Amino acid sequence: MTGGLSIAAMLGELGLDARKVAVERNLEIVPRATLGEVAVAEGDAFEIVHFVGGG
Amino acid sequence: MNAPQSMSSDSWTVAGRTFTSRLIVGTGKYKSLEENAAAVEASGAEIVTVAVRRVNISDPSQPMLTDHIDPNKVTYLPNTAGCFTADDAIRTLRLAREAGGWNLVKLEVLGEAKTLYPDMRETLKATEVLVKEGFEPMVYCVDDPIAAKQLEEAGAIAIMPLGAPIGSGLGIQNRVTIRLIVEGAGVPVLVDAGVGTASDAAQAMELGCDGVLMNTAIAEAKDPVLMARAMKAAVESGRLAYLAGRMQKRRYADPSSPLAGLI
Numbered sequence: 384m385t386g387g388l389s390i391a392a393m394l395g396e397l398g399l400d401a402r403k404v405a406v407e408r409n410l411e412i413v414p415r416a417t418l419g420e421v422a423v424a425e426g427d428a429f430e431i432v433h434f435v436g437g438g
Numbered sequence: 439m440n441a442p443q444s445m446s447s448d449s450w451t452v453a454g455r456t457f458t459s460r461l462i463v464g465t466g467k468y469k470s471l472e473e474n475a476a477a478v479e480a481s482g483a484e485i486v487t488v489a490v491r492r493v494n495i496s497d498p499s500q501p502m503l504t505d506h507i508d509p510n511k512v513t514y515l516p517n518t519a520g521c522f523t524a525d526d527a528i529r530t531l532r533l534a535r536e537a538g539g540w541n542l543v544k545l546e547v548l549g550e551a552k553t554l555y556p557d558m559r560e561t562l563k564a565t566e567v568l569v570k571e572g573f574e575p576m577v578y579c580v581d582d583p584i585a586a587k588q589l590e591e592a593g594a595i596a597i598m599p600l601g602a603p604i605g606s607g608l609g610i611q612n613r614v615t616i617r618l619i620v621e622g623a624g625v626p627v628l629v630d631a632g633v634g635t636a637s638d639a640a641q642a643m644e645l646g647c648d649g650v651l652m653n654t655a656i657a658e659a660k661d662p663v664l665m666a667r668a669m670k671a672a673v674e675s676g677r678l679a680y681l682a683g684r685m686q687k688r689r690y691a692d693p694s695s696p697l698a699g700l701i
Contacts, residue, residue, distance in 0.1 A: 398498035405490075405537035407529075412536050430492065432533050434503055436474060437489025437519050438464035438604065438653035 391418040394431070404433045448677065450648045452626050453542045453574040453595050455513070459484045460643065461673045462515065462628065464653025468662065471506040477656055478507055481666035485513045487544055487651065489520070490534045509538065515576070517544040522557070524564035531573060543568070544598070546578040554604040554631075558585050562592055569593030578630050581615040583622050590625050597623055598651065601642060602632030605654045609638040613645060620646040636665075636672035643676025644684070 390413055394401045406413045407430040413421055449456045463483040468474035478486055486507060494500060516534030518527040524547055531543045547564055549557035556578050562585075568575045569592060576596035577589050586597045599619055602608035610616065610632060620627045626648035633639050633652040642650045650673055659665035 397495050399493060399495070403502065403504060403537070404493055405533040405535075407533060410529075412532050415536060415539075430533070431495070432490050433493050433537060434488040434509075434514060434516065434534075435491045436465035436468060436471070436503055437491075437517055438466045438487055 388423045389419050390421050390423060390429075393423050394418070397431075399431065404431050406431050448681075450626055452576065455542070457484045457513075459670075459673075460649035460677055461639070461669055462487065462649060462651040463656060463666070463669075464517075464651070465489075465503060465507065466519075466653050467657035471501055471503065473662060474503075474657075475506040477662045477666040478512065479666075480663045480670065481656065482670045483512070485515050487515045487517045487519075487653070490516055490518075490530050490537065513542070514538055514540075515542060515544050518546045520548070521546065522548050522560075524560040524567065527560075527564045528567050528571075531568060531575075532571075535573070541572055541574045542595075543573055543575050544578065545575040545594075555600075556580055558582075562588060565589055565592045565594050576628070581612040581619065583615065583618040586619045586627075587622060590623060594625065596626040596628060596648075598628045598630035600631040601629045601638070602634075604631040606632060607634030607655055607658075608632055609634050610641050610645070613641070616642070616647065617645050633669075636668040639669050639672040640676035640679070643673055644679050646680050649673070 390406055391401055401418055409428055449458045459482045461481055461483050462485045463478055463481050464487045465474055518530045521527040521530055527545055527547050545564055547557050547560040549555045558580055565575055565577055574595045576598055577594040578598045579585055579589055581599040601610040628649040628651055629642040629647050630651040633655045639650050656662050656665045
């Protein structure tokens, strides 16, 4: 990932709808409201999840 | 207890939300999202359980559950199925809260893969943390009245004992302990897991449970949509029978026709 990119922009590049996913960066939840502000940094580890069918 | 004039006037409340359907259905194991949506519709369920999983970034355009089952019409209950530690379950639900924006969740911390029995030590630990963080957890648990009480004291907003192992379809194996939990609970009690067919669901409701949660019994039926209808009817029948109060059992026969005037 290129530096300086926001998480919202990263989701866009991945083709994901930010309204339907949750993002964890380095084990910390990134609140939806701040996805556009938080910049992706070198070495960041992300978890991007959504709801799927389950019991 | 007052008998409802219709099923729609017989409601139950959890986390300040009132529901008329007492059937909660899972959304796993279906052949397609279309079949899944049709089964949910036929079941009349107002709550569905969902899982939280990584997105597939290699194919972001694949159909999503939310495209078929509208979270604005049906309450999504994020579940921690697949979590074996309190930490994993808490992490999953923090993500779920961010993805969905709600605090009502289902906690399930498993002890082992073979039985999928809950690990109650981890479950209690997770419940305490979640409640502190403002979650409203409905909690999958063993059929132990003492453990159920401890969960309630820790802030569980509903107690969800298993009736038999998850996905087994063995039916309610523990009628005595389920009844004891129901009698002792100050929060809703829902049988979670074990139902195989309609009579099992009715039996759970006849024991006085507030509701029943099932997934496999519907998803793995030959005709899931028809089974969903059957389950809806069974939950309503069991509930009505519980409210009606069943007759006492007798050891021997008792004729239904009068003996007086017999020719």
